[in-house]
Amino acid sequence: MSETGWIENAPPREAQFGDYVELLKPRVMRLVIFTAAVGLICAPVPVHPVVALAAIICVAVGAGASGALNMWWDWDIDAVMRRTKGRPIPSGRVGRDEALAIGLTLSVFSVVMLDLFANHFAAGLLAFTIFFYVVVYSMWLKRWTPQNIVIGGAAGAFPPMIGWAVATGGASLESALMFLLIFLWTPPHFWALALFRNDDYAKAGVPMLPVTAGPRATRDQILIYSLILAVVAILPAFTAIGGPVYLAGSAVLNALLLRGAWRIWRREEAAAEADHHIVEKRFFGLSIVYLFLHFCLFLAEAGLRAGGVLAHLGWPVLF
Amino acid sequence: MRPDSHEIYGRRRSRNLGVGLVLAAFVALVFAVTVVKLSEGAAIGHPEAGPPRSQLLPEGGN
Structure with a gap:
């Protein structure tokens, strides 16, 4: 290939930074940030504001990573539904492999960093939340049972517990x-x-x-x-x-x-x-x-x- | 045409800038947390930390 050959082979529409942000479901992240912050603030053990901010960012990134993995898995469903067909994967702005790589990387990254910033319990809870949302809800329950939302709802309910765990080290x-x-x-x-x-x-x-x-x-x-x-x-x-x-x-x-x-x-x-x-x-x-x-x-x-x-x-x- | 004048570089500029800013923010965050943990005496008050080093040493130890 010539020095500039890759330019001719580049896709006509490449993902912009905003497309990757959209992949992380920023609206869901807002709710996660808010509830995790409330859990942390209400806990009886004070946390330094810098550590609290770092921990909340980890929880938000973990939630975003599970959102990316959900979009990777559910791309066929998203392509059919009116509410979701404009998402980055069905609209062709981000590739499935790319979404998987981003989701996995950010999942591991967020859990490891929360472990370093806060404690093992909070990090373990975040890891379980990501697993629950991606594997239990997205891969297993969503396409199988009408109780999908009842059990799967647990994934969205963990963030205040994680915030509380950041402060106290437990539940x-x-x-x-x-x-x-x-x-x-x-x-x-x-x-x-x-x-x-x-x-x-x-x-x-x-x-x-x-x-x-x-x-x-x-x-x-x-x-x-x-x-x-x-x-x-x-x-x-x-x-x-x-x-x-x-x-x-x-x-x-x-x-x-x-x-x-x-x-x-x-x-x-x-x-x-x-x-x-x-x-x-x-x-x-x-x-x-x-x-x-x-x-x-x-x-x-x-x-x-x-x-x-x-x-x-x-x-x-x-x- | 010079290769680096192709419009693809323009398209990628915002993406590169975004990733660069996120990495810079991450470095700043790790630095800030490190400063806080060191100034607080990381072991003291941490839910998973053991007793301070001074309590682990025998009488007169250093």
């Missing part, structure tokens, strides 16, 4: 409740999405609940999971990371969640199609705000504790 009831909050939130959140994107999932052959069991069963499950979620979401109020502010905020948010779930449950499919699933779309939007504000409430309680505010109340810590 506790408080971090487990943060995990449960996200874990139980995931099914109603994604089933609401699946109700108004049913055709997309059906076309891609993904056995989401509305595809396999129908919209009626999905509406039942959204209500059941919302009821369980509402109970579990209140519990942290009576632990060391909760308090009256969390209890009041969570009570309002759960009332709104249950009202939304009730509205979804009592609707017939014909009515939903007639108004283009307006109730389901509202519930989906509300569920995002619901989770975000719950973690804001954890932060608020941590701030109040640090400032010594409300200490005189003698708030009951039952668990």
Whole structure:
């Protein structure tokens, strides 16, 4: 080949830096960064801000790496679905091999660096999270069972536990409740999405609940999971990371969640199609705000504790 | 035409710049964490660390 031969052979559209960033699912990374940071801040052991920043970056990179590996594995599904066909691999901007290499490299890199920056437990938890999302959820559950989102939701629920582990070197009831909050939130959140994107999932052959069991069963499950979620979401109020502010905020948010779930449950499919699933779309939007504000409430309680505010109340810590 | 004037170099500039900045940020981060850990006395207060060296040495040891 001549000195410039490679230029003629170069692909017409090469990946730009932004394409690699997109491969790491930056929107998911934002949620991971936020929840991991809250877990770290609420923990009873202080962490130096520089070490905390480094650890959160590791968790974010680990989440991004698992996102890249998910895109590598699910490229055929992504190419069919409206929501995902513009992603870097199906749109031809990044090659599959490249995505695999980036995903594997960043996975190992993030775990090793978290081990050096923080501790073995936090690094092990991050490694397990990546494994769970890529192997258990993407490779195994997603194409096999309508319970994919129920079990797979654990992968998205680990970041606050990792943040807590960075500070304390272990797990506790408080971090487990943060995990449960996200874990139980995931099914109603994604089933609401699946109700108004049913055709997309059906076309891609993904056995989401509305595809396999129908919209009626999905509406039942959204209500059941919302009821369980509402109970579990209140519990942290009576632990060391909760308090009256969390209890009041969570009570309002759960009332709104249950009202939304009730509205979804009592609707017939014909009515939903007639108004283009307006109730389901509202519930989906509300569920995002619901989770975000719950973690804001954890932060608020941590701030109040640090400032010594409300200490005189003698708030009951039952668990 | 000079090989390095081909438009492919322009296309790759942003990618190279992005990777360069990420690597520089990573080096800065490792440096900052190292400084913090050394100034805190890495062994003290670390959840997985053992007792300080002074406690491991016998009386009068160095």
